[in-house]
Amino acid sequence: MELCDIILQPQNRNIRFTMLDKDEVKETIVNVARHIFSRFGFRKTTMDEIALATRKGKSSIYYYFESKxxxxxxxxxxxxxxxxxxxxxxxxxxxxxxxxxxxxxxxxxxxxxxxxxxxxxxxxxxxxxxxxxxxxxxxxxxxxxxxxxxxxxxxxxxxxxxxxxxxxxxxxxxxxxxxxxxxxxxxxxxxxxxxxxxxxxxxxxxxxxxx
Amino acid sequence: MELCDIILQPQNRNIRFTMLDKDEVKETIVNVARHIFSRFGFRKTTMDEIALATRKGKSSIYYYFESKxxxxxxxxxxxxxxxxxxxxxxxxxxxxxxxxxxxxxxxxxxxxxxxxxxxxxxxxxxxxxxxxxxxxxxxxxxxxxxxxxxxxxxxxxxxxxxxxxxxxxxxxxxxxxxxxxxxxxxxxxxxxxxxxxxxxxxxxxxxxxxx
DNA sequence: CGAATATTCGACTAAATAATTCGAAATTAA
DNA sequence: TTAATTTCGAATTATTTAGTCGAATATTCG
Incomplete structure (x- = not known):
């Protein structure tokens, strides 16, 4: 992975006490993905990177979106x-x-x-x-x-x-x-x-x- | 492939009438590769891209270099x-x-x-x-x-x-x-x-x- | 010329990488 | 406590990619 450290800081599993709106999470994912896509284009951007940058498991991304x-x-x-x-x-x-x-x-x-x-x-x-x-x-x-x-x-x-x-x-x-x-x-x-x-x-x- | 068109223009097989120095060709490959590596890093750069950008077949690249x-x-x-x-x-x-x-x-x-x-x-x-x-x-x-x-x-x-x-x-x-x-x-x-x-x-x- | 050498590339393979799925665990809501 | 929501590790499948091979094409040189 060769992304900017700012995005990549690892983190423990999120512990929240109220549910976030599903759309808000989608929004976050889109914002993070935007940076990566705009730097590397569609092909060179991987789901692993998006997952890592959003601090989620790759499968979690698929909970919010059907596909790349x-x-x-x-x-x-x-x-x-x-x-x-x-x-x-x-x-x-x-x-x-x-x-x-x-x-x-x-x-x-x-x-x-x-x-x-x-x-x-x-x-x-x-x-x-x-x-x-x-x-x-x-x-x-x-x-x-x-x-x-x-x-x-x-x-x-x-x-x-x-x-x-x-x-x-x-x-x-x-x-x-x-x-x-x-x-x-x-x-x-x-x-x-x-x-x-x-x-x-x-x-x-x-x-x-x-x- | 998402490289700049300047580099990507396709071309017919090179027809020369004098041999180029092998080192000159290597130099050219390095120069082209430099641009791609510096934009995408080691991992995200592929041999196919380097070959395409140098207007050579991938195997030709391996004639000059052992490996990526x-x-x-x-x-x-x-x-x-x-x-x-x-x-x-x-x-x-x-x-x-x-x-x-x-x-x-x-x-x-x-x-x-x-x-x-x-x-x-x-x-x-x-x-x-x-x-x-x-x-x-x-x-x-x-x-x-x-x-x-x-x-x-x-x-x-x-x-x-x-x-x-x-x-x-x-x-x-x-x-x-x-x-x-x-x-x-x-x-x-x-x-x-x-x-x-x-x-x-x-x-x-x-x-x-x-x- | 024509044989020897140098260079090119298409097609292939094996290995690695990446997208997507699945099921089970954890978390939150009720 | 139960049901619904959210998370993710591990597996699976599909795709991509590094690297090979052999044949074809160019060039040199005798």
């Missing part, structure tokens, strides 16, 4: 929700749609960069049989488009934009945003990143701004 | 040499022994922090049966003590220090330096790190400076 996949699913869902929340928070600080979008792209990229391992696991073929991943991805994508759409709509209300279909436009923007990600994952130079985002946002908004 | 351990040994040796070189370079920029030592500790800590995974692997019990690790560690430790000793000796020549046994003093300093590392691995706050190093250096030199 089920834990992974819960983790991915949590990860997606946290990212979503972080993104909504980030754009809330700006009024100008252009600034909002810039903040969105920046935060999104940094977050995905931090989760690079995780993200790899999701992209890779050997997990494509996990149907739930596609479901989560779809839900996440829809939210992304809806968020961008709401930014655009605000611009339209302002009279700042002229857009026939904010929905189609937002799909285009999200697609472009994803395209931007790939080269940025490789070289992580902060200045360069800022510049590229600026460029992208300028290009994207070029056709939309009222003149 | 042998590759790991080469990697650890390289890692130790690189660190050593980096440290010598770092102290060469300063004249004052105190500054030299400060630079030494700082660079050493940053380097080990970056290699945290790796370092874990070396610390962990499940690798203690690999005798070569102790050999490398010993060699590395000796170099460390010698380096600190040379710093102290320069201070003595300057007339800045009064030390009976620079050798014993350097052992003490290296030991203290290692003690400092442990709490710092946990919380990585740059300012705090600088402050602690300053403190340590001050304490260490307190008894040595000529008054």
């Amino acid at each position: 996949e089920e834990i992974f699913q819960a983790v991915v869902e949590k990860e997606a929700n946290l990212l979503k929340a972080e993104l909504h928070e980030a754009i809330s600080h700006f009024e100008d749609p252009r600034e909002k979008l810039k903040a969105y792209i920046l935060v999104r990229m940094r977050a995905l960069n931090k989760l690079a391992n995780f993200y790899d696991a999701l992209k890779n073929d050997y997990l494509s049989h996990l149907e739930f991943i596609n479901v989560i991805r779809k839900k996440y994508d829809d939210d992304e488009i809806a968020t961008v759409e709401s930014i655009l709509k605000r611009g339209i209300e302002n009279g700042e934009f002229v857009i026939d279909s904010p929905h189609l436009a937002s799909i285009a923007i999200v697609t472009a945003m994803k395209g931007l990600e790939i080269p940025i994952f490789v070289e992580v130079n902060e200045d360069e990143v800022e510049k590229r985002i600026d460029n992208l946002v300028n290009i994207l908004f070029y056709g939309l701004i009222k003149r | 351990e042998e590759i790991f040994q080469a990697v650890v040796e390289k890692e130790a040499n690189l660190l050593k070189a980096e440290l010598h370079e770092a102290i060469s920029h300063f004249e004052d022994p105190r500054e030299k030592l400060k630079a030494y500790i700082l660079v050493r800590m940053r380097a080990l922090n970056k290699l945290a995974n790796f370092y874990d692997a070396l610390k962990n019990d499940y690798l203690s049966h690999l005798e070569f690790i102790n050999v490398i560690r010993k060699k590395y430790d000796d170099d460390e003590i010698a380096t600190v000793e040379s710093i102290l000796k320069r201070g003595i020549e300057n007339g800045e220090f009064v030390i009976d046994s620079p050798h014993l003093a350097s052992i003490a300093i290296v030991t203290a330096m290692k003690g400092l590392e442990i709490p710092i691995f946990v919380e990585v706050n740059e300012d705090e790190v600088e402050k602690r190093i300053d403190n340590l250096v001050n304490i260490l030199f307190y008894g040595l400076i000529k008054r």
Whole structure:
């Protein structure tokens, strides 16, 4: 086992005097598993490690979850929700749609960069049989488009934009945003990143701004 | 497989028209393996991954190395040499022994922090049966003590220090330096790190400076 | 050229590791 | 005290992985 000692401290069997809610225990397991999965990915994370890190017997983990996949699913869902929340928070600080979008792209990229391992696991073929991943991805994508759409709509209300279909436009923007990600994952130079985002946002908004 | 695509690009069988030096190929394998080991540690790194990343068949790897351990040994040796070189370079920029030592500790800590995974692997019990690790560690430790000793000796020549046994003093300093590392691995706050190093250096030199 | 040598890799095996199950013991609720 | 809940050690099964073998392909050199 090569996990950080903080998580690994051994402990005696838990002695409690009131029952914990089953969901609370599940939550704890998911939180611990999140760290391990995000560091090592799905394959390289073992149930033994999750058990050790949660200070439980391996069989106890199976009392709460059917399988490793089920834990992974819960983790991915949590990860997606946290990212979503972080993104909504980030754009809330700006009024100008252009600034909002810039903040969105920046935060999104940094977050995905931090989760690079995780993200790899999701992209890779050997997990494509996990149907739930596609479901989560779809839900996440829809939210992304809806968020961008709401930014655009605000611009339209302002009279700042002229857009026939904010929905189609937002799909285009999200697609472009994803395209931007790939080269940025490789070289992580902060200045360069800022510049590229600026460029992208300028290009994207070029056709939309009222003149 | 969840490695970075840069490494993973598949490739046709290599067609060369001159033989490469065997050692050059070994060097390449070690370099590739270094990345994977340092990210996932000894256990979680597989020969298949090393083979894939070097664009060779697994059996070809065994043509160059006897075993996974042998590759790991080469990697650890390289890692130790690189660190050593980096440290010598770092102290060469300063004249004052105190500054030299400060630079030494700082660079050493940053380097080990970056290699945290790796370092874990070396610390962990499940690798203690690999005798070569102790050999490398010993060699590395000796170099460390010698380096600190040379710093102290320069201070003595300057007339800045009064030390009976620079050798014993350097052992003490290296030991203290290692003690400092442990709490710092946990919380990585740059300012705090600088402050602690300053403190340590001050304490260490307190008894040595000529008054 | 063509024989000798060096290098590559696919397919296989044995061993190790990891996921999952089971039943019994411990704990808590009632 | 009894029933339900929670825990885990030990066993089982499935998967992964280190390492082997032999044949095929490349390269060198006479």
